[in-house]
Amino acid sequence: MSFDIAKVRKAFPILHEQVYNKQLVYLDNAATTQKPQSVIDVLSEYYQKYNSNIHRGVHFLSSHCTEATETARKKVQLFLRAAHAREIIFTRGTTEAINLVAQTFSQDHLKKGDEVVITRMEHHSNIVPWQMACERYGAKLKVVDIHKNGSLDLESYENALTDKVKIVAFAHVSNTLGTINPVKEMIEVAHSKNIPVLVDGAQSVQHTPVNVQDLDADFYVFSGHKIYAPTGIGVLYGKEEWLEKLPPWQGGGEMIESVTFEKTTYNELPFKFEAGTPDYIGAIALGAAIDFVEKIGIEQISSYEDMLLRYATDKIKTIEGIEIIGNANRKSGVLSFVVDGVHPYDIGVLLDKTGIAVRTGNHCTQPLHDWYGIPGTVRASFAMYNTKEEIDYLMEKLEQVLSMLR
Amino acid sequence: MSIETKQQEIVEEYSVFDDWMDKYAYLIEQGKELSGLDEANRTENNIINGCQSKVWLHADYKDGKIYFTADSDAILTKGLVAMVIRVYSNETPDDIINAEPWFIKEIGLEENLSPTRSNGLTSMLKQIKFYALAFKAKYGNA
Numbered sequence: 001m002s003f004d005i006a007k008v009r010k011a012f013p014i015l016h017e018q019v020y021n022k023q024l025v026y027l028d029n030a031a032t033t034q035k036p037q038s039v040i041d042v043l044s045e046y047y048q049k050y051n052s053n054i055h056r057g058v059h060f061l062s063s064h065c066t067e068a069t070e071t072a073r074k075k076v077q078l079f080l081r082a083a084h085a086r087e088i089i090f091t092r093g094t095t096e097a098i099n100l101v102a103q104t105f106s107q108d109h110l111k112k113g114d115e116v117v118i119t120r121m122e123h124h125s126n127i128v129p130w131q132m133a134c135e136r137y138g139a140k141l142k143v144v145d146i147h148k149n150g151s152l153d154l155e156s157y158e159n160a161l162t163d164k165v166k167i168v169a170f171a172h173v174s175n176t177l178g179t180i181n182p183v184k185e186m187i188e189v190a191h192s193k194n195i196p197v198l199v200d201g202a203q204s205v206q207h208t209p210v211n212v213q214d215l216d217a218d219f220y221v222f223s224g225h226k227i228y229a230p231t232g233i234g235v236l237y238g239k240e241e242w243l244e245k246l247p248p249w250q251g252g253g254e255m256i257e258s259v260t261f262e263k264t265t266y267n268e269l270p271f272k273f274e275a276g277t278p279d280y281i282g283a284i285a286l287g288a289a290i291d292f293v294e295k296i297g298i299e300q301i302s303s304y305e306d307m308l309l310r311y312a313t314d315k316i317k318t319i320e321g322i323e324i325i326g327n328a329n330r331k332s333g334v335l336s337f338v339v340d341g342v343h344p345y346d347i348g349v350l351l352d353k354t355g356i357a358v359r360t361g362n363h364c365t366q367p368l369h370d371w372y373g374i375p376g377t378v379r380a381s382f383a384m385y386n387t388k389e390e391i392d393y394l395m396e397k398l399e400q401v402l403s404m405l406r
Numbered sequence: 407m408s409i410e411t412k413q414q415e416i417v418e419e420y421s422v423f424d425d426w427m428d429k430y431a432y433l434i435e436q437g438k439e440l441s442g443l444d445e446a447n448r449t450e451n452n453i454i455n456g457c458q459s460k461v462w463l464h465a466d467y468k469d470g471k472i473y474f475t476a477d478s479d480a481i482l483t484k485g486l487v488a489m490v491i492r493v494y495s496n497e498t499p500d501d502i503i504n505a506e507p508w509f510i511k512e513i514g515l516e517e518n519l520s521p522t523r524s525n526g527l528t529s530m531l532k533q534i535k536f537y538a539l540a541f542k543a544k545y546g547n548a
C-alpha cells in the first residue's frame with residue numbers, strides 16, 4: 001500500500017484553514033500535532049451519546065465508557081508492543097508521566113550520595129522532575145555530554161553509569177536536534193549495571209515504530225497530543241515488576257481497594273496510578289488516533305517523513321548563512337537552524353505573516369541552547385500531512401524574509 | 407513635541423503602507439536606525455527579559471526630563487523599541503506617567519503587546535512608567 005498524501009491531508013480539517021488570508025502551513029508539529037476528523041468525531045460523539053464516569057456505574061453508559069477506555073488501553077499496549085494492558089497508565093502527558101516515575105521511584109530508591117543520569121539534550125520535562133527528586137533526597141544529577149553534531153557521546157554515557165547511579169532517563173528523539181538516540185544499546189549498557197531506564201518518547205512514537213519489549217525499556221512515556229490525539233492525555237508504560245514495586249503516587253478515588261480512616265489498601269495495576277476521574281474520553285480518542293496511525297502504517301509514515309526531512313535539509317543548505325543545529329546521522333522529525341546575524345524571533349514573526357507556523361526560541365531545552373551558545377533556533381517540524389510543496393513554500397518565504405532582515 | 411503629537415506622527419508614517427511586508431520593512435528600518443546603547447549601559451541591570459528577545463533600557467534624568475536609550479537583540483523588537491523611545495524620551499515624568507502608547511494599536515502592531523508575545527515590549531512599557539515614577543519621587547516634577 002502506498003502513502004496517499006492527498007487522502008491523509010483530507011483527514012485533517014485544520015490544514016484547510018487560512019491565517020492572515022493565507023493558506024496555513026503548519027510546521028510546528030513537534031510542539032503539537034493536528035487532529036484527524038476521526039479523533040474529533042470520537043470526542044463529540046462520546047460527549048453527545050455516551051458520556052458517563054467510568055469504573056463506578058452499573059448503568060449502560062458507564063459500562064460503555066469503561067469498556068471503551070479499557071479498549072483504548074489495549075490499543076496503546078499493542079501499539080507499544082507491551083506485554084500487558086495493565087502496564088499502560090494513563091496520565092496527562094509526558095510531563096506528568098515523568099513526574100510520576102521521578103517521585104515514586106525516588107521515594108524508595110534514591111538516597112543521599114546516589115546519582116541520576118540524564119543527557120544534555122533533554123527537554124525541561126525530563127530535567128526538572130529529576131532535579132527536584134535529587135534535591136529532595138540529596139542525590140546528584142549527572143548530565144551526559146553530546147557531540148557538536150548533536151549525537152550523544154556514548155563514551156560519556158558509559159562513564160557516567162557508575163555504581164552510584166540509580167536510574168537513567170533520556171529522550172528517544174530530541175525535540176530540538178532531531179537526534180535519534182541508540183535507545184536499545186543504551187538500555188543494554190544500563191541494564192548490564194542493573195540500572196533501570198526511563199525513555200522519553202514524546203518525539204518518537206509518532207515518527208517511528210516502538211517496541212518497548214524489544215528495547216527492554218523499564219519506563220516509556222509519551223503525550224497523546226503529539227500523536228494526533230487530544231491534549232490532556234498521555235501514557236506511562238512501565239514494566240509490571242517496576243509498577244508493582246513503586247509506591248502509589250496521587251491518592252484518591254479509583255486507586256484504592258478499600259478505605260478506612262485507619263488504613264487504605266491500594267487497587268491493582270493500572271488503577272493504582274490513576275487516582276480520580278481520568279480523561280477517559282481523551283483516552284478513547286487516543287485510541288482513535290492510534291487506529292488512524294496504524295491504518296496508514298507507522299512504517300509508511302516514518303519513511304515519508306524521513307523523505308520530507310531529507311528534502312528540507314538539502315534545500316535549506318543552499319540558503320546562505322544558514323547553520324543547521326543537529327546534524328546527527330540518524331534524525332527524525334525536526335529541522336532546527338540559526339542564521340548568521342539574524343535573531344530567530346524575527347524570522348518566526350515574519351514567517352508567521354506568510355501563513356507559516358514554525359517554532360522559535362529555546363524549545364524548552366535551555367541548557368542545550370546555552371551549550372551551543374545560541375539564544376534559540378528556528379525549528380520546522382514535520383508530521384505525516386506535510387508536503388514537499390510546503391517545504392518549497394517555506395524555503396521561498398525564508399529567503400524573502402531573510403532578505404528583509406539582513 | 408508632545409507625546410500625543412509624536413504618536414500621531416508615527417501613525418501618519420505608517421498610514422502609507424497597506425501591505426504587511428512594507429510595514430515590517432519600515433519597522434526593520436527603524437530598528438536598524440536606532441543607535442542603541444553605550445556599551446557601559448548594556449548591563450544585566452538594564453535587561454528586560456522577554457523570553458525570546460531581550461530588551462535593554464536605560465534612563466537618564468536631566469533638567470526635569472527623562473531621556474531613554476534602548477536596544478534589542480531582535481530587529482523587529484528593536485524597531486518597536488525605537489518608536490517607544492521616540493514617543494517617551496525627552497518628556498517629563500508626569501507626561502510619561504499619563505500617556506498611553508495608543509499608536510501601537512493604531513498602526514496594527516498591537517499583537518506585539520500581547521503578554522504571550524514574549525518580546526519584552528510589555529515589560530519595557532511598564533519599566534518606562536516605573537522610571538518616570540521613580541524620578542518623580544526623587545526630584546519632583548519640574
Ligand SMILES: Cc1ncc(COP(=O)(O)O)c(C=O)c1O
Nearest residue numbers: 093094095123125171175202223
Ligand atoms: C522530548 C520531549 N519531552 C517532553 C515533552 C513534554 O511534553 P508535554 O508537554 O506534552 O508533557 C516534550 C514536548 O514538548 C518533548 O518534546
